[in-house]
Amino acid sequence: MLREALDALAAPVDVFFRDDDAGWEDARLFELLARFAEHGLPVDLAVIPADLHDALAARLIDSHAGLHQHGYAHTNHEVEGRKCEFGPARDKAAQNDDIARGRTQLRERLGDRLDPFFTPPWNRCTRDTAEVLVELGFSLLSREHKAEPFGLLPELPVHLDVARLSPQALDERFAAQLRTGGPVGVMFHHGVMEAEDMARASELLQLLANHEQVRPCRMAELCH
Numbered sequence: 001m002l003r004e005a006l007d008a009l010a011a012p013v014d015v016f017f018r019d020d021d022a023g024w025e026d027a028r029l030f031e032l033l034a035r036f037a038e039h040g041l042p043v044d045l046a047v048i049p050a051d052l053h054d055a056l057a058a059r060l061i062d063s064h065a066g067l068h069q070h071g072y073a074h075t076n077h078e079v080e081g082r083k084c085e086f087g088p089a090r091d092k093a094a095q096n097d098d099i100a101r102g103r104t105q106l107r108e109r110l111g112d113r114l115d116p117f118f119t120p121p122w123n124r125c126t127r128d129t130a131e132v133l134v135e136l137g138f139s140l141l142s143r144e145h146k147a148e149p150f151g152l153l154p155e156l157p158v159h160l161d162v163a164r165l166s167p168q169a170l171d172e173r174f175a176a177q178l179r180t181g182g183p184v185g186v187m188f189h190h191g192v193m194e195a196e197d198m199a200r201a202s203e204l205l206q207l208l209a210n211h212e213q214v215r216p217c218r219m220a221e222l223c224h
């Protein structure tokens, strides 16, 4: 079905790939990165500052992945309701402290490989977060597509959660999203991907890598 949807497109569509939670489950992270590399596809990693150690940083710098900030410690601060690290329970000053500290830590380890982009854990944050990002000079916020844009800085949402959707639902939603003209953001969570999920992801990547109506992009190419 996805292949048919791609065949039916009148013009190529930009597609980008965001894998979250670098800092957790390193073996699975590098397995997923190897699959992207095998298919010659770009990928952007959302890296958790508090969980980035030196050895991992060295490997990430040598990888082909784009690297950007994923919150600070991936901690839930909400007492009730949906999980958030940068939710209504944190005032702007507290959010500023976390984001600035996280960026400093990432810069120390990743240097100029770090893109000035921010993905909040659980894809959720408040307007205060966006204001902090603007003040700190970030150039891009990435959440999920149902979130209303703040209108404060460029946003590049993800549309599809490869780990959560059944193969059929993924195909259907992907096809529907392609018809909007893109860009289409495909989100991965390597940490929860079992062997069969990796195999499925590889099939998806192979299809996308070899279809002329797919224009695979780094987030940095879509940052405007």
Ligand SMILES: [Zn+2]
Pocket (backbone or CB within 6 Å): 020, 021, 070, 074, 120, 121, 122
């Ligand atoms: Zn995450």
